[in-house]
Amino acid sequence: MTQLARVIDAWRSLLQCKLALIGLILLSVFLVLAAFAPSIAPHDPKTLFEPLLPPSPQHPLGTDDIGHDLLSELCYGARFSLSIGLLSALFSTAIGTVLGLLAGYKERLGYGIMRIVDVFLAVPRFPLIVLMAAFLRPGAETLLLFFTLFGWPRAARLVRAQVLSERNKGYVEAAQLIGARDRRIMVRHLLPGTAPIALPRFIAEFQHVIVAESGLSFLGLGNPLVKSWGLMLSFAFRYPTILITDLWVRWALPPGLCITLVVLSLALLSYALEQQAIPRLRVWGSNARSRRPTRTAHATRGKASGQQPQREGLSL
Amino acid sequence: MKTIQTLLTLLILVSLNFALPRLMPGDPLSYLDNDDPSVDSPMLLTEEMRGKLLAYYGLDRPLGEQYLRYLGGLLRGDLGWSIYYNAPVWDVLWGRLKWTMLLVGTATTIYVALGIALGALSAWRRGSATDVGLMVTTFSLGSWPSFFVAMLLVIAFGLRWKLFPVGGARSPYLLGASRWEQALDIAYHMVLPVSALVLTQFSGVYMLMRNAMLGVLGEDYIRTAYGKGASERQVLFQHALPNALLPIVTMIAMRLGFVIMGTMFVEVVFAYPGMGTMIREACMARDYPMLQGAFLVTMLFIMVCNLAADLLYGRLDPRLALSVAEGVRVA
Numbered sequence: 001m002t003q004l005a006r007v008i009d010a011w012r013s014l015l016q017c018k019l020a021l022i023g024l025i026l027l028s029v030f031l032v033l034a035a036f037a038p039s040i041a042p043h044d045p046k047t048l049f050e051p052l053l054p055p056s057p058q059h060p061l062g063t064d065d066i067g068h069d070l071l072s073e074l075c076y077g078a079r080f081s082l083s084i085g086l087l088s089a090l091f092s093t094a095i096g097t098v099l100g101l102l103a104g105y106k107e108r109l110g111y112g113i114m115r116i117v118d119v120f121l122a123v124p125r126f127p128l129i130v131l132m133a134a135f136l137r138p139g140a141e142t143l144l145l146f147f148t149l150f151g152w153p154r155a156a157r158l159v160r161a162q163v164l165s166e167r168n169k170g171y172v173e174a175a176q177l178i179g180a181r182d183r184r185i186m187v188r189h190l191l192p193g194t195a196p197i198a199l200p201r202f203i204a205e206f207q208h209v210i211v212a213e214s215g216l217s218f219l220g221l222g223n224p225l226v227k228s229w230g231l232m233l234s235f236a237f238r239y240p241t242i243l244i245t246d247l248w249v250r251w252a253l254p255p256g257l258c259i260t261l262v263v264l265s266l267a268l269l270s271y272a273l274e275q276q277a278i279p280r281l282r283v284w285g286s287n288a289r290s291r292r293p294t295r296t297a298h299a300t301r302g303k304a305s306g307q308q309p310q311r312e313g314l315s316l
Numbered sequence: 317m318k319t320i321q322t323l324l325t326l327l328i329l330v331s332l333n334f335a336l337p338r339l340m341p342g343d344p345l346s347y348l349d350n351d352d353p354s355v356d357s358p359m360l361l362t363e364e365m366r367g368k369l370l371a372y373y374g375l376d377r378p379l380g381e382q383y384l385r386y387l388g389g390l391l392r393g394d395l396g397w398s399i400y401y402n403a404p405v406w407d408v409l410w411g412r413l414k415w416t417m418l419l420v421g422t423a424t425t426i427y428v429a430l431g432i433a434l435g436a437l438s439a440w441r442r443g444s445a446t447d448v449g450l451m452v453t454t455f456s457l458g459s460w461p462s463f464f465v466a467m468l469l470v471i472a473f474g475l476r477w478k479l480f481p482v483g484g485a486r487s488p489y490l491l492g493a494s495r496w497e498q499a500l501d502i503a504y505h506m507v508l509p510v511s512a513l514v515l516t517q518f519s520g521v522y523m524l525m526r527n528a529m530l531g532v533l534g535e536d537y538i539r540t541a542y543g544k545g546a547s548e549r550q551v552l553f554q555h556a557l558p559n560a561l562l563p564i565v566t567m568i569a570m571r572l573g574f575v576i577m578g579t580m581f582v583e584v585v586f587a588y589p590g591m592g593t594m595i596r597e598a599c600m601a602r603d604y605p606m607l608q609g610a611f612l613v614t615m616l617f618i619m620v621c622n623l624a625a626d627l628l629y630g631r632l633d634p635r636l637a638l639s640v641a642e643g644v645r646v647a
Contacts, residue, residue: 122325124573124618128332131611134599135336211461215581218463219596233464237585243471243482256464264459271455 013276023268030262034078041072045227052247061250065239073227074254080228082262084140084213088147089206095148096155097198101186103156104163113156120153126212133221140226143216147209155201159194166193196277203270207263214259229255322623329615333608334386338379395609400601405609408594413613415485416590419579420572422506423513428568431518435525436557439533450522458519462578466512466585473508480508483587505588512582517575524567528560535559562633569625573618 033040042060043049048067055062061070103110103117129146136142166172167190175185216222217230224231236242236252370376374385389396395405434454438447474482481487486501493501532538533556541555580592587593591610598606 118321119325119328122322122619122622123329124615126573126577127611127614127618128329130577130595131333131607132336134607135339135604214461215463215577218461218581219584220599233467237463237467243467243475248467248471252464252467256461256467260460260464263461264456267455267459 017272017275019268020272023265023272026261026265027269030078030082030258030265033075034082037075037079041069041075043069043072045069045072045076047072055250061254064235064251070232070250070254073232074229074258076227077229077232077255078258080140080226081210081213081230081259084144084147084228085206085209085262088144088151088209089202091144091148092151092205093155093198093202096152096201097159097191097194099152100156100159101163101190101194104160105167105182105186105190110160114160117153117156120150121157123150125150126215129212130216130219130221133216137221137223139223143213143222147212151205151209155198155205158197158201162194162197163190166190196273200270200273200277203266203273207266207270210259210262210266229259318623318626322619326616326619330387330390330612331383333612334383336608337604390612395612396605398598398603398606398609400598400603400606405606408606409591409609409613412589412591412594415588416576416579416583416592418502419506419509419513419583419588419590420575423510423517423579424568424572424575426510427514427518428521428564430514431521432525432561432564435522436529436552436560438522439526439529439560440552440556442530451526454519454522457515458523460516461581462512462516463581463585465516466509466582469508469512470585481505482508485589509579509582509586509588512585513575513578516578517571520571520574521564521567524563525560528563529556532556532560562629565632566625566629569621572621576614576618 042058045068047069049059049063049069051063051065051067053059053063053067059069059071061074063069064073099113103113129150132138132146133143138146172185172189175189180188213222213228214230214233217228218234218237220234222228222231222234232255233252236248236255239247239251242248242252367376374382377385393406395409397403398405398408401408434450438450441447470482473479481504485505486498487505538551538555541551546555579590580595582588583590583592584596591614595607595610597603598610
């Protein structure tokens with residue numbers, strides 16, 4: 001089976017899982033919201049209206065204490081929160097995969113890389129990011145740098161483990177024997193196999209950054225000029241009567257729910273991926289060595305064995 | 317090996333802590349008297365005072381000497397002087413740390429116990445309504461940011477239904493009360509913050525426990541146990557649970573960092589007098605020595621816990637120690 005066919009197959013069986021489908025739809029809704037924020041948002045988020053307007057057709061969620069339209073802030077918040085999550089996850093997974101590949105294939109270099117990885121992994125990263133943010137008051141780019149800096153070692157370690165287990169297999173040795181260069185072996189033969197490791201890592205990283213960024217903003221350590229969901233929550237929480245009036249329903253609840261739903265959609269996706277990789281975790285899945293053969297196990301056995309081919313590519 | 321590595325990492329952290337204020341534009345004193353009107357400047361300095369202060373704190377010495385003095389101070393337990401609280405950092409920290417530890421300890425005990433029990437139950441009855449129900453609930457709970465959950469709890473249980481206090485760690489004016497009444501009062505104030513933490517943290521343990529249990533239940537020794545005629549109860553409590561519990565040990569230590577950070581956010585919402593609230597105050601007041609001290613202690617604590625878990629795990633599970641000794645890395 002070619003790599004492409006395998007990817008398509010894996011994708012198709014992922015979509016068969018309802019959880020993954022829900023997660024994907026949920027995530028796409030937010031991605032669309034972020035991408036088309038200027039057309040979806042009723043106003044420019046920087047325009048000032050009357051403060052604390054109640055909901056009206058013009059301002060579906062009303063306005064905040066200095067007169068920003070809350071719905072527009074929410075839409076543009078999706079833009080910032082999602083793009084920083086997506087980009088940091090992308091960068092740290094890419095860097096981690098490349099370094100993990102090198103570390104797994106080239107022993108000497110790998111030793112050096114892994115020592116750096118070990119140091120990074122021993123550091124509790126979120127406290128450190130908060131501390132650095134408190135000092136340097138980062139803008140979006142610096143924040144991106146922080147998250148990437150502390151995100152890549154996890155991916156690198158997992159990818160390296162995968163490469164180590166693949167390196168001595170027949171197809172790699174065959175490629176070496178016909179004289180393929182190291183770079184070709186790594187890119188053409190080993191890299192595709194790391195996808196089942198890198199993808200879940202990407203999702204986990206995305207999740208982490210969304211939560212971490214909103215937390216930073218909530219503490220007042222984000223950039224106060226760039227609208228993000230965490231910042232909205234932070235301003236809402238700082239408003240004196242937010243909790244005792246109904247104001248929180250349209251000011252604090254929407255951004256909080258948005259963060260929750262994005263994290264939930266990612267959690268669903270990563271759970272679906274995990275289930276694919278390790279079939280015994282499935283709720284209704286078959287278990288070849290089931291301790292008590294149950295009705296559900298029999299009923300789904302045929303279906304599970306049909307998915308055998310993808311599992312080969314997903315060795316952990 | 318692990319110990320050396322932790323020490324090395326610690327040295328890097330301490331050095332970073334030393335470097336951070338010096339990486340900022342201006343000298344370490346410039347944040348004391350900045351021109352930014354939005355920040356409450358603790359003091360205004362003349363050129364002469366500035367020179368004297370720099371000399372007093374040894375900031376005019378070469379960097380290497382400053383670094384050694386800083387390390388020496390840390391070894392003696394001297395974390396510096398808080399500008400905002402005008403007291404030694406360690407003293408302020410210790411007063412707050414107790415409350416945070418109380419929250420973290422209580423919440424950890426509850427969420428770990430709950431996660432283990434429900435996770436094991438879920439795996440044991442895989443595919444049943446109980447399992448599916450628990451999975452769905454856990455999934456939806458695990459995604460909520462802790463400060464958001466805390467806010468919702470305040471609104472619902474604190475303000476709408478007025479069941480629990482909305483903030484603080486104890487009622488004022490309880491001086492004449494007996495010890496017992498005081499303890500009750502503190503527990504009463506802890507209900508909502510601890511609930512927020514348990515609700516947000518428990519899903520991790522539940523998932524891990526469920527996965528571990530499913531793994532164990534597929535093992536040959538479980539079948540052997542059934543084969544030799546052990547009862548369901550015996551298999552569960554004597555064969556499956558003890559083995560499935562092993563990864564939880566590491567998990568607790570690994571998650572400790574998350575729990576502590578979660579606690580900080582929850583404290584901010586409840587105005588609980590712990591480290592989280594203090595860190596926010598220090599952030600607002602730009603009390604950098606305080607922040608550095610707080611984070612150094614937090615990170616040190618988390619790292620020591622991780623190290624302890626690593627060392628303990630090898631003892632608890634001899635199979636792992638063996639595989640490490642043979643040079644087999646378990647990914």
